[in-house]
Amino acid sequence: MVRFENVSFGYVAEHAILRELSFELSVGTFHFLTGASGAGKSSLLKMIYMALVPSTGRLTLFNRYVHELKRHEKTSLRRRIGVVFQDFRLLSHLTVWENVALPLWVDPSQRGHAFEHAQEALQWADMGDYLERYPQTLSGGQQQRVAIVRAIINKPDLLIADEPTGNVDDKSTQRFFHLFEELHKQGTTVIVATHDSKLLQRYQHRILCLHDGTLTEQSQALFTPAPLDEPLP
Amino acid sequence: MTLAALPHSSDAPLLFIQWAVGGIVYAASVMFVGVFIASHIVSHWQNQLEGHVTMQLITKQGAKQEQQKKDATEQDKQRILQLVRGTPAIAQAVWLEEEEVIRLLQPWLGSNIDIVQGISLPAVIDVTLKAQHALDPQPLRQTLSDWGYTLLIEEHNRWFSDNFAFLGRLKLFVATMMLLLTAVAALVVFFMVRVGVALHRETIDILCLVGARDAYIRKTLTRRFSFAAFRGGAFASILAALTLVGLGALHEHGLFWFQHAPTTEKQLLWGMMLIIPFIFVGVVALVTTLTTQRVLTRML
Ligand SMILES: Nc1ncnc2c1ncn2[C@@H]1O[C@H](COP(=O)(O)OP(=O)(O)O)[C@@H](O)[C@H]1O
Numbered sequence: 161m162v163r164f165e166n167v168s169f170g171y172v173a174e175h176a177i178l179r180e181l182s183f184e185l186s187v188g189t190f191h192f193l194t195g196a197s198g199a200g201k202s203s204l205l206k207m208i209y210m211a212l213v214p215s216t217g218r219l220t221l222f223n224r225y226v227h228e229l230k231r232h233e234k235t236s237l238r239r240r241i242g243v244v245f246q247d248f249r250l251l252s253h254l255t256v257w258e259n260v261a262l263p264l265w266v267d268p269s270q271r272g273h274a275f276e277h278a279q280e281a282l283q284w285a286d287m288g289d290y291l292e293r294y295p296q297t298l299s300g301g302q303q304q305r306v307a308i309v310r311a312i313i314n315k316p317d318l319l320i321a322d323e324p325t326g327n328v329d330d331k332s333t334q335r336f337f338h339l340f341e342e343l344h345k346q347g348t349t350v351i352v353a354t355h356d357s358k359l360l361q362r363y364q365h366r367i368l369c370l371h372d373g374t375l376t377e378q379s380q381a382l383f384t385p386a387p388l389d390e391p392l393p
Numbered sequence: 394m395t396l397a398a399l400p401h402s403s404d405a406p407l408l409f410i411q412w413a414v415g416g417i418v419y420a421a422s423v424m425f426v427g428v429f430i431a432s433h434i435v436s437h438w439q440n441q442l443e444g445h446v447t448m449q450l451i452t453k454q455g456a457k458q459e460q461q462k463k464d465a466t467e468q469d470k471q472r473i474l475q476l477v478r479g480t481p482a483i484a485q486a487v488w489l490e491e492e493e494v495i496r497l498l499q500p501w502l503g504s505n506i507d508i509v510q511g512i513s514l515p516a517v518i519d520v521t522l523k524a525q526h527a528l529d530p531q532p533l534r535q536t537l538s539d540w541g542y543t544l545l546i547e548e549h550n551r552w553f554s555d556n557f558a559f560l561g562r563l564k565l566f567v568a569t570m571m572l573l574l575t576a577v578a579a580l581v582v583f584f585m586v587r588v589g590v591a592l593h594r595e596t597i598d599i600l601c602l603v604g605a606r607d608a609y610i611r612k613t614l615t616r617r618f619s620f621a622a623f624r625g626g627a628f629a630s631i632l633a634a635l636t637l638v639g640l641g642a643l644h645e646h647g648l649f650w651f652q653h654a655p656t657t658e659k660q661l662l663w664g665m666m667l668i669i670p671f672i673f674v675g676v677v678a679l680v681t682t683l684t685t686q687r688v689l690t691r692m693l
């Protein structure tokens with residue numbers, strides 16, 4: 161599903177914040193991505209949802225080399241990827257309902273049921289009373305819920321969540337993780353960036369740990385930031 | 394239900410496009426109509442006067458012209474007219490009455506009859522030539538000279554060919570201006586689209602990330618910019634039409650250029666005025682589409 165081969169990335173040419181990363185997210189797996197603030201978690205996820213391009217190395221998505229993809233092919237892949245952005249990135253001129261309907265709306269084959277599905281999903285997320293509200297009038301936790309619902313609205317093959325539960329209470333966190341698990345069981349590949357050690361303990365999944373620009377994997381659920389004996393092939 | 398992918402809030406580039414296209418459409422419409430009317434007036438005159446010459450008879454031997462003309466008897470008139478009509482290239486000849494001559498002189502002398510009466514009027518014959526016959530005035534001039542008259546022939550065609558040349562240059566000038574205005578419109582749109590995209594950068598990024606195709610974003614932007622251009626263009630067209638009607642009303646004969654214009658030409662004129670804003674809306678739409686595509690290709 162996702163394969164990094166010697167991928168390096170830096171916002172400025174001389175200074176790589178991610179160095180020679182090699183790892184793979186196989187179809188149907190669930191990974192946590194952890195690491196200190198500023199370690200490069202968001203940057204790594206941005207490469208996966210094609211908002212950033214690797215400086216060097218080879219990135220494969222859905223068995224396609226990303227650097228060989230044409231624009232319309234990238235769009236097709238993005239329709240199979242759901243993203244919960246760290247800063248939500250909800251559109252302030254659209255209502256909650258329209259924000260959630262957007263990924264379906266821009267796809268002509270799904271436009272017809274966009275609003276209906278969006279309403280159902282928002283009701284499930286306890287946001288049914290806020291359909292016509294604008295994001296900036298909601299609390300951080302509510303906005304995060306909307307962002308999550310938008311990410312899963314088109315049942316993505318790959319779900320990327322960048323600290324998706326930083327602002328929501330325990331109960332909501334559990335609900336969303338239950339949903340992520342549900343999607344995972346149905347075959348969605350999931351990667352969740354977090355530095356919440358409670359989550360890592362509660363949900364037993366593989367843990368990728370970013371430290372000093374390199375990645376180590378910890379298959380143990382108990383999160384201790386000790387490096388692995390050897391990096392992934 | 395519908396969804397406006399881009400914010401509708403007062404959008405500076407859109408307003409700019411609207412007023413720029415408005416100004417351009419107004420200038421283009423007024424210029425276009427101006428040339429249309431000028432060319433119509435000239436061709437109207439030309440139709441009336443082509444194949445016409447005016448002959449003036451001046452009595453020789455230094456005698457006072459006024460006296461001579463008044464002395465010219467009905468018999469003399471008939472004799473001269475017969476001679477003129479007998480010339481091969483001439484189809485028709487009419488002796489202009491005094492009032493008619495005064496009317497013809499009015500544009501030069503004004504309507505002050507006193508002045509007109511104070512000067513001597515020449516004898517004037519309005520001559521219609523046969524089509525495709527060249528007038529050889531020499532025998533006519535000779536005979537009239539024998540009878541005691543000097544013949545002056547005034548050809549209108551030469552005057553008109555000068556005017557046509559001028560009109561041709563004016564049309565070329567207007568065509569150049571139209572092209573220039575189109576180029577300006579295209580340039581304005583090009584920069585405004587870039588400003589617009591920069592302004593909505595976050596929205597467009599998110600649209601891309603949730604799987605919107607370039608074509609969708611392109612269409613959204615093009616529809617908006619074209620609509621702004623249409624609003625400005627329609628407003629300017631109405632304003633241009635009002636200006637022209639107003640100018641017509643200022644003229645003492647009312648809508649002067651409409652008095653003689655055939656219906657088809659009037660329809661053509663208003664039709665062209667209707668088309669002009671759409672030409673610029675088309676330019677805006679095309680440039681928006683191309684520019685958006687260019688800008689998008691360099692984005693996510
Ligand atoms: N747009 C950017 N331009 C330049 N530097 C950036 C940008 N975004 C992030 N960085 C830097 O890259 C590093 C990694 O950031 P980020 O990927 O956001 O880390 P994390 O998500 O793990 O907190 C940080 O040092 C941050 O300052």
Ligand SMILES: [Mg+2]
Nearest residue numbers: 201202246322
């Ligand atoms: Mg981050």
